[in-house]
Amino acid sequence: MRLRSAYGDLNHGEPTMKLSILFILMSLSAGCAFSSHRRIEAKMGTPATIAAAQASLASKELSGPIEFERIVAASWAVDRSGLLNLKHPKAKHVKDTLESIEIYTYRITHSRYGTFLIDTGISEELASDGDSDAIGWMVAKSMNIDKLNTHISTKKILETLPGPLQGVFLTHLHLDHILGMPDIGNRVPVYIGPGDISHSAFLHLFVQGTADRLLAGKAALREWKFDKEHDAIDVFGDGSLWVLHMPGHSPGSVAFLIRSKDGPVLITGDTCHTGFGWANGVEPGSYTADHKRNRESLRILRNMVSEHPEIQVHLGHQRVGQKLSSYGDKS
Numbered sequence: 063m064r065l066r067s068a069y070g071d072l073n074h075g076e077p078t079m080k081l082s083i084l085f086i087l088m089s090l091s092a093g094c095a096f097s098s099h100r101r102i103e104a105k106m107g108t109p110a111t112i113a114a115a116q117a118s119l120a121s122k123e124l125s126g127p128i129e130f131e132r133i134v135a136a137s138w139a140v141d142r143s144g145l146l147n148l149k150h151p152k153a154k155h156v157k158d159t160l161e162s163i164e165i166y167t168y169r170i171t172h173s174r175y176g177t178f179l180i181d182t183g184i185s186e187e188l189a190s191d192g193d194s195d196a197i198g199w200m201v202a203k204s205m206n207i208d209k210l211n212t213h214i215s216t217k218k219i220l221e222t223l224p225g226p227l228q229g230v231f232l233t234h235l236h237l238d239h240i241l242g243m244p245d246i247g248n249r250v251p252v253y254i255g256p257g258d259i260s261h262s263a264f265l266h267l268f269v270q271g272t273a274d275r276l277l278a279g280k281a282a283l284r285e286w287k288f289d290k291e292h293d294a295i296d297v298f299g300d301g302s303l304w305v306l307h308m309p310g311h312s313p314g315s316v317a318f319l320i321r322s323k324d325g326p327v328l329i330t331g332d333t334c335h336t337g338f339g340w341a342n343g344v345e346p347g348s349y350t351a352d353h354k355r356n357r358e359s360l361r362i363l364r365n366m367v368s369e370h371p372e373i374q375v376h377l378g379h380q381r382v383g384q385k386l387s388s389y390g391d392k393s
């Protein structure tokens with residue numbers, strides 16, 4: 063009815079303005095995709111299950127063919143209400159203030175398939191100027207880009223790799239995980255979980271321009287395919303790197319289980335950002351799209367680690383065992 067009356071009104075004056083308002087209202091209610099970048103289905107890997115990935119940990123041979131390195135790309139500070147669901151019974155006492163966090167990228171080098179990065183760190187332009195043409199001013203302000211202190215740019219990381227970069231695996235498609243994309247070669251394949259590019263939300267009206275500029279010139283992103291029977295992928299087909307579907311924080315969020323030379327490693331991505339969240343089973347706050355699914359994904363990962371305490375765990379933005387520490391605290 064409203065649409066009809068709006069169109070009816072158009073015949074009787076101020077048509078252009080009314081049409082614009084109509085389109086703005088329609089797009090606000092529908093939201094928009096995270097990015098308009100192209101996507102294709104990932105062909106790499108063998109469909110598998112989280113249960114099979116976990117069962118592989120029972121093998122007596124805990125070490126595997128992958129060399130693993132965590133790189134702290136930057137220090138940063140964001141709101142605790144984004145990092146933690148402060149309504150959770152275990153987080154009700156936590157004050158909403160700025161929390162010190164870090165941005166990580168991970169290098170994995172497989173003895174046969176070469177070197178890959180998980181997440182992308184910080185581009186040289188952003189590291190050296192403290193600013194980037196790709197990042198819109200409103201996004202920069204809401205992301206606290208002024209609090210970002212880069213330790214090593216992605217360009218410098220790439221210069222130290224033991225061989226050419228064969229690919230990038232993203233834990234999920236959020237801006238703080240693709241800030242290093244401008245330094246990644248345009249032809250390097252980039253893999254993401256299903257549904258993150260097309261994920262529609264009101265907030266993405268403001269984010270899409272920045273996401274598209276960070277991905278500009280890159281090949282189509284390759285989406286992992288999961289289905290009812292397969293919630294994991296055995297990436298190299300040898301059980302050394304598993305992608306585990308962990309929807310919730312974003313629809314396509316994934317974790318990685320790695321059989322490294324130093325034993326099993328779990329990268330949770332932003333299914334859990336903080337040491338406090340991991341210790342207490344508290345899912346992220348306002349940065350998370352679907353709290354119920356995020357909680358379930360976090361429960362699965364915490365269970366896996368309680369059954370296999372030998373796993374070395376790497377959280378989205380803090381270290382395991384790290385206590386909450388307000389930004390500016392000396393501790």
Ligand SMILES: [Zn+2]
Nearest residue numbers: 236238332378
């Ligand atoms: Zn993040």
